[in-house]
Amino acid sequence: MAAIRTGEQLDYRYLYFILKNKQEEIKPGCNGRTFDSINHSQVEEIKIPLPPLDVQQRIVEEIEAERELVEANRKLIEIYERKIQAKLAEIWGEEKND
Numbered sequence: 663m664a665a666i667r668t669g670e671q672l673d674y675r676y677l678y679f680i681l682k683n684k685q686e687e688i689k690p691g692c693n694g695r696t697f698d699s700i701n702h703s704q705v706e707e708i709k710i711p712l713p714p715l716d717v718q719q720r721i722v723e724e725i726e727a728e729r730e731l732v733e734a735n736r737k738l739i740e741i742y743e744r745k746i747q748a749k750l751a752e753i754w755g756e757e758k759n760d
Contacts, residue, residue, distance in 0.1 A: 666705065676718035679725055680710050 668674045681688070688700065688708065713721075 671712065671715060672710075673715060673718040673722060675722045675726075677710065679722065681708070684708065 666677065668677055688704075712718075
């Protein structure tokens with residue numbers, strides 16, 4: 663188990679998104695019997711771009727705003743899919759079972 667300390671030069675949310683983005687790059691190095699793991703030296707080898715803190719925070723804000731938009735669109739799709747199914751059921755004379 664390894665801890666990664668972000669300190670004052672690295673926003674922990676930025677680090678999360680960087681590591682999530684590098685997941686496919688990191689995965690081949692994972693090995694473990696019960697669950698995938700990487701050792702301390704493998705963690706140290708991960709290259710993390712380090713722009714100024716304010717840039718990291720802007721990147722995080724943009725990603726979070728985009729994630730909110732994606733989630734809102736998913737909910738909208740679900741609503742319209744239910745409406746379409748209800749309308750099709752109405753057209754075909756089927757009873758609606760909720």
